[in-house]
Amino acid sequence: DSKDYDSEVESICPFCGVGCQVSLKVKDGRVKYVEGINGPANEGRLCVKGRFGFDYIHHDHRLTKPLIRREDAPAKGLNVDPGDWSTHFREASWEEALDFAANGLKGRGREVAGFGSAKCTNEEAYLFQKMIRQGFGHNNVDHCTRLCHASSVAALMENVGSGAVTATFNEIENADVAIAIGCNPIENHPVAATYFKQFTKRGGKLIVMDPRGQALKRFASHMLQFRPGADVSMLNAIMHVIVEEGLYDQQYIDAYTENWDAEKAHLEGFAPEKMAEICGIEAEVLRDVARTFAGAKSAMIFWGMGVSQHIHGTDNSRCLISLALMTGQVGRPGAGLHPLRGQNNVQGASDAGLIPMFLPDYQTVTDDGVRSAFTDVWGSGDFSNEKGLTVTEIMDDVHAGNIKAMYILGENPAMSDPDVEHARDALAKLDHLVVQDIFITETANYADVILPASAFAEKTGTVTNTNRQVQMGRPAVPPPGEAKEDWWIEVELAKRLGLGWEYQSPADVFAEMKLNMKSLDNITWARLEGQNAVTYPSLSPEDPGQAIVFGDGFPRPEGRARFTPASVIAPDDVPDAEYPMILTTGRQLEHWHTGSMTRRATVLDAVEPEANCSLHPSTLRKLGAVPGDMVRLTTKRGSIEIMAREDRAVSPDMVFLPFAYVEAAANILTNPAVDPYGKIPEFKFSAVRVEAV
Numbered sequence: 187d188s189k190d191y192d193s194e195v196e197s198i199c200p201f202c203g204v205g206c207q208v209s210l211k212v213k214d215g216r217v218k219y220v221e222g223i224n225g226p227a228n229e230g231r232l233c234v235k236g237r238f239g240f241d242y243i244h245h246d247h248r249l250t251k252p253l254i255r256r257e258d259a260p261a262k263g264l265n266v267d268p269g270d271w272s273t274h275f276r277e278a279s280w281e282e283a284l285d286f287a288a289n290g291l292k293g294r295g296r297e298v299a300g301f302g303s304a305k306c307t308n309e310e311a312y313l314f315q316k317m318i319r320q321g322f323g324h325n326n327v328d329h330c331t332r333l334c335h336a337s338s339v340a341a342l343m344e345n346v347g348s349g350a351v352t353a354t355f356n357e358i359e360n361a362d363v364a365i366a367i368g369c370n371p372i373e374n375h376p377v378a379a380t381y382f383k384q385f386t387k388r389g390g391k392l393i394v395m396d397p398r399g400q401a402l403k404r405f406a407s408h409m410l411q412f413r414p415g416a417d418v419s420m421l422n423a424i425m426h427v428i429v430e431e432g433l434y435d436q437q438y439i440d441a442y443t444e445n446w447d448a449e450k451a452h453l454e455g456f457a458p459e460k461m462a463e464i465c466g467i468e469a470e471v472l473r474d475v476a477r478t479f480a481g482a483k484s485a486m487i488f489w490g491m492g493v494s495q496h497i498h499g500t501d502n503s504r505c506l507i508s509l510a511l512m513t514g515q516v517g518r519p520g521a522g523l524h525p526l527r528g529q530n531n532v533q534g535a536s537d538a539g540l541i542p543m544f545l546p547d548y549q550t551v552t553d554d555g556v557r558s559a560f561t562d563v564w565g566s567g568d569f570s571n572e573k574g575l576t577v578t579e580i581m582d583d584v585h586a587g588n589i590k591a592m593y594i595l596g597e598n599p600a601m602s603d604p605d606v607e608h609a610r611d612a613l614a615k616l617d618h619l620v621v622q623d624i625f626i627t628e629t630a631n632y633a634d635v636i637l638p639a640s641a642f643a644e645k646t647g648t649v650t651n652t653n654r655q656v657q658m659g660r661p662a663v664p665p666p667g668e669a670k671e672d673w674w675i676e677v678e679l680a681k682r683l684g685l686g687w688e689y690q691s692p693a694d695v696f697a698e699m700k701l702n703m704k705s706l707d708n709i710t711w712a713r714l715e716g717q718n719a720v721t722y723p724s725l726s727p728e729d730p731g732q733a734i735v736f737g738d739g740f741p742r743p744e745g746r747a748r749f750t751p752a753s754v755i756a757p758d759d760v761p762d763a764e765y766p767m768i769l770t771t772g773r774q775l776e777h778w779h780t781g782s783m784t785r786r787a788t789v790l791d792a793v794e795p796e797a798n799c800s801l802h803p804s805t806l807r808k809l810g811a812v813p814g815d816m817v818r819l820t821t822k823r824g825s826i827e828i829m830a831r832e833d834r835a836v837s838p839d840m841v842f843l844p845f846a847y848v849e850a851a852a853n854i855l856t857n858p859a860v861d862p863y864g865k866i867p868e869f870k871f872s873a874v875r876v877e878a879v
């Protein structure tokens with residue numbers, strides 16, 4: 187009923203990287219409900235999170251005033267009640283809190299590190315990395331991409347020359363075959379999944395590859411439930427068949443690639459008959475998949491964190507890139523490589539330089555010319571040409587006593603880091619921690635000062651989705667109490683650090699970003715205000731943007747993409763007699779990441795209220811347990827107790843554990859070992875013991 191609200195505002199869903207456009211319906215100063223509108227990625231569709239997951243913005247726990255840790259507060263630990271923090275913190279004015287935050291950071295150079303956020307806007311991400319580089323002279327700034335697709339980006343940069351997708355997911359409409367590997371789109375990218383389903387309805391062949399069964403299986407022509415960690419063996423076996431049977435596209439390889447001979451030679455040792463037992467998939471199935479993919483007119487490859495979150499995550503992506511290149515499946519309608527990005531602005535935050543190795547647009551920090559192009563625009567603040575530390579390396583450096591102060595914006599390492607007690611101990615050790623957020627998150631428990639920020643429905647700014655679509659977010663309601671937009675807080679902090687920032691609005695920041703970001707050519711603030719979304723690259727002021735890139739070569743030497751052969755690396759933490767099963771972690775449809783928003787959303791919390799893990803029925807039987815019983819999960823890092831569910835999609839030697847629940851935090855258990863290239867932790871594989879409680 188259109189009379190049911192006072193106003194409506196068009197913005198972007200704050201959860202996953204699909205980037206659905208929404209209309210926020212406002213009544214009496216509160217968002218009353220949300221509807222999908224006709225954005226390029228969602229065409230009016232929304233999933234349960236986008237439709238019902240908004241009322242956390244009005245939750246009683248929202249921070250409404252700056253807070254400073256009391257001198258008589260208990261020792262730092264995970265011990266603050268987010269609804270009653272008065273024993274730990276006192277209210278402060280913005281003036282006092284900003285001065286206190288800045289004074290604890292100022293002049294400390296290499297002792298300071300920053301975590302920015304993939305939930306904030308592009309402008310806020312840009313300002314954050316600029317503050318660390320210009321203000322402290324180094325590159326120790328990172329964000330959650332390190333925990334989700336860093337290895338995919340490493341492989342794409344290495345072999346394709348660009349870290350973003352080569353085709354939008356909507357291009358599946360023009361494909362006849364698609365692979366979805368290590369992703370679970372029905373739960374994690376639900377609106378993208380609707381396009382996958384439509385594709386199969388039209389007769390498209392969907393090849394799903396995942397160690398865990400999943401709902402997309404119902405739509406698949408092939409379901410390869412391979413052994414955890416055997417990805418490289420399986421993908422190399424498929425490529426072996428393509429070589430052996432001469433199914434590759436020699437013309438494309440000659441025109442657009444390099445290092446093919448090395449790849450071809452490397453694949454000789456991966457005959458499906460040899461790999462079948464290792465990956466748990468019959469040789470004939472591997473051969474059939476190879477023929478199906480290579481025989482496609484147009485084929486796409488989608489992947490998620492099941493691919494990336496391994497110590498061999500970069501190798502997994504190298505295989506997928508090689509598979510697409512050898513079959514010429516890049517740069518045409520219905521063809522392409524698409525890592526499904528996680529958070530709503532992880533693509534944009536990465537593009538904006540919130541990465542320790544790269545400035546905006548993936549320009550390397552080691553290049554003097556690149557650095558001076560930025561300092562020329564910034565007017566001051568030369569910074570190091572050394573690559574900075576990543577999220578997990580920063581925590582190690584805190585323990586080593588080198589980093590003593592941090593600025594964390596909208597990130598929650600006290601829940602999201604692997605071996606999370608290590609991260610919590612590091613946060614407790616800091617002598618100055620500034621946290622900017624909308625709730626007292628687990629990380630804010632350790633803060634010296636908390637700056638109350640804005641939720642998506644309270645701020646202006648652009649975000650970039652998994653499709654490279656830059657979209658405009660708009661405020662529907664004001665922030666509660668004295669909370670402020672994140673860009674404003676960053677600017678005020680920078681002024682106190684002596685950086686002389688004078689931005690009056692996010693539009694001013696966007697204008698500066700365009701000076702050194704070619705990806706934003708032809709994309710202006712005015713265009714985004716008028717059109718809501720423009721895909722980059724956009725070739726003219728009228729071009730809505732290129733859904734498909736690299737049809738005529740790659741942004742690499744001589745325009746050629748590269749084959750990088752991938753060898754098999756075993757998981758770091760292999761099962762043994764003491765820890766005989768495999769733990770894998772991930773998300774559920776209803777809850778987002780560390781749960782700070784969705785567990786405060788009434789409908790989502792009602793649908794999925796309790797920490798849970800999934801076990802195969804035979805595992806439960808062996809434990810003498812029934813669904814709903816508590817079980818104890820123990821790894822070399824720690825132990826949690828959690829309610830067990832029965833799930834036939836999980837193989838008998840596996841446990842699936844969502845990481846949204848603080849009361850049974852999955853990352854107490856996970857392994858901090860990282861991929862040597864993408865430096866991403868191995869969240870998807872830990873040896874675990876399961877016991878009845």
Ligand code: SF4
Pocket residue numbers: 199200201202203204205206228231232233234235236237375376377378
């Ligand atoms: Fe939001 Fe993603 Fe759901 Fe779309 S698919 S409504 S962006 S959570």
